[in-house]
Amino acid sequence: MTPLYEGKAKRLFATDHPNELLMEFKDSATAFNGAKKAEFENKGRFNKALTVLLYRALEARGVPTHFVREAGDVALIVKKVDIIPIELVVRNVVAGSLAKRLGRPEGVRLSGPLIELYYKDDALGDPMINDEHVRELALATPEEVVRLKAFGLRVNDLLTEIFSGAGLMLVDFKLEFGRLASDPATVVLADEISPDTCRLWDAQTGEKMDKDRFRRDLGGVMESYAEVLRRLEKELTSGESPSASASLSLS
Amino acid sequence: MTPLYEGKAKRLFATDHPNELLMEFKDSATAFNGAKKAEFENKGRFNKALTVLLYRALEARGVPTHFVREAGDVALIVKKVDIIPIELVVRNVVAGSLAKRLGRPEGVRLSGPLIELYYKDDALGDPMINDEHVRELALATPEEVVRLKAFGLRVNDLLTEIFSGAGLMLVDFKLEFGRLASDPATVVLADEISPDTCRLWDAQTGEKMDKDRFRRDLGGVMESYAEVLRRLEKELTSGESPSASASLSLS
Numbered sequence: 001m002t003p004l005y006e007g008k009a010k011r012l013f014a015t016d017h018p019n020e021l022l023m024e025f026k027d028s029a030t031a032f033n034g035a036k037k038a039e040f041e042n043k044g045r046f047n048k049a050l051t052v053l054l055y056r057a058l059e060a061r062g063v064p065t066h067f068v069r070e071a072g073d074v075a076l077i078v079k080k081v082d083i084i085p086i087e088l089v090v091r092n093v094v095a096g097s098l099a100k101r102l103g104r105p106e107g108v109r110l111s112g113p114l115i116e117l118y119y120k121d122d123a124l125g126d127p128m129i130n131d132e133h134v135r136e137l138a139l140a141t142p143e144e145v146v147r148l149k150a151f152g153l154r155v156n157d158l159l160t161e162i163f164s165g166a167g168l169m170l171v172d173f174k175l176e177f178g179r180l181a182s183d184p185a186t187v188v189l190a191d192e193i194s195p196d197t198c199r200l201w202d203a204q205t206g207e208k209m210d211k212d213r214f215r216r217d218l219g220g221v222m223e224s225y226a227e228v229l230r231r232l233e234k235e236l237t238s239g240e241s242p243s244a245s246a247s248l249s250l251s
Numbered sequence: 252m253t254p255l256y257e258g259k260a261k262r263l264f265a266t267d268h269p270n271e272l273l274m275e276f277k278d279s280a281t282a283f284n285g286a287k288k289a290e291f292e293n294k295g296r297f298n299k300a301l302t303v304l305l306y307r308a309l310e311a312r313g314v315p316t317h318f319v320r321e322a323g324d325v326a327l328i329v330k331k332v333d334i335i336p337i338e339l340v341v342r343n344v345v346a347g348s349l350a351k352r353l354g355r356p357e358g359v360r361l362s363g364p365l366i367e368l369y370y371k372d373d374a375l376g377d378p379m380i381n382d383e384h385v386r387e388l389a390l391a392t393p394e395e396v397v398r399l400k401a402f403g404l405r406v407n408d409l410l411t412e413i414f415s416g417a418g419l420m421l422v423d424f425k426l427e428f429g430r431l432a433s434d435p436a437t438v439v440l441a442d443e444i445s446p447d448t449c450r451l452w453d454a455q456t457g458e459k460m461d462k463d464r465f466r467r468d469l470g471g472v473m474e475s476y477a478e479v480l481r482r483l484e485k486e487l488t489s490g491e492s493p494s495a496s497a498s499l500s501l502s
Contacts (some may be wrong), residue, residue: 101378102370102388114383119353127352130381132365137353 044074047194081178087118091172166231171199295325298445316440332429338369342423417482422450
């Protein structure tokens, strides 16, 4: 089967249903706009399982997503969407590019959630943009931008609480959104939510539990992803179904 | 006399008046955050004369500035201000960093004026920021940000018309602002307005008439500054005083 789209960490395939796609998580890890690459066994499974847990939790709390159902160990059935080419970043603590941009040390808590917009364009290196660039490029309507930011703050509140219950500090994260193919006026959360798209620090030790382990060559990348999954399963499920982490070994 | 402050293109000195400073224009040109440097004879005179012409024109049209009066060939007396560390850029046509950021060719007219904010911090390379970074860094109040943007659009309207009368297209420009030392609630235009801070293209030929001639090694830097001054004097003065350009030669 030929994918409709192949990105750095996922592939999208058509299904029998015109408004549904199959989204497959790859084992590839990339950083610095694709300049750094590696394969990690089980990465696709972990990120798929984490995304499912978090999408279910968000849906249960009233946040619409493109998630329809699971499709095996490394894939989901998702609603077909027109992806809005804006990456919305919500930050609670200084880290990564924000530390460089503002000249502040990593780890400083921000006075409140801080939102940044990035133009989703690999060829341009996903540059930071503002609301006026969004208007000029017609990436989204002004109403959609207001909506995306409100989504971001709401998801931040919910995820902060969920991760906190799992002993993890939500430092920052990236969201993507899409307009439903079946109803373009409806915008839903798309892409994934995983340690690839969230910075997560252990609440007690401050240890990085996310893709920064790969970006910064800290080692133990998949061990951290597995630990995040283990904690979230404990936090979010009541043991009614076999856990994804229990069925995987890191051997 | 020791300057209170020495920047890349100007120096500030105390005066006998506690709320007034002397702002001297240097002959230095710098680009790329100081990485490229040169001296140009008469540059200080040209930029001082241009700033005076434009500040007077803006004041006459209701825009408050820090300008008080001229002080010789290369200096002004200005009101003492607390500079707001935000560079506000207004763009009408794609050029410079916007071309790189959006992946659009230089020279494309924007659908409307586009405002960008930069954090005035040499050590950080004056990074682009958004309204939320301004809040987080407490660079200005939200009300001041609204005010600065309104200033930017108003100045853009006025300067576009003035430069157009002088056969020049105002591609983009940078503004700085300050809170009056004598009344911090009052925000006025500060710094300078010159071919160092505006991109100006000849309306007929599209020839660059601004600091890009220096940045891009196009030659004839001071000839262009002198031509801009000559045209603006013709546009803005009625010949009642000896012109600065007539009294200077480029030998």
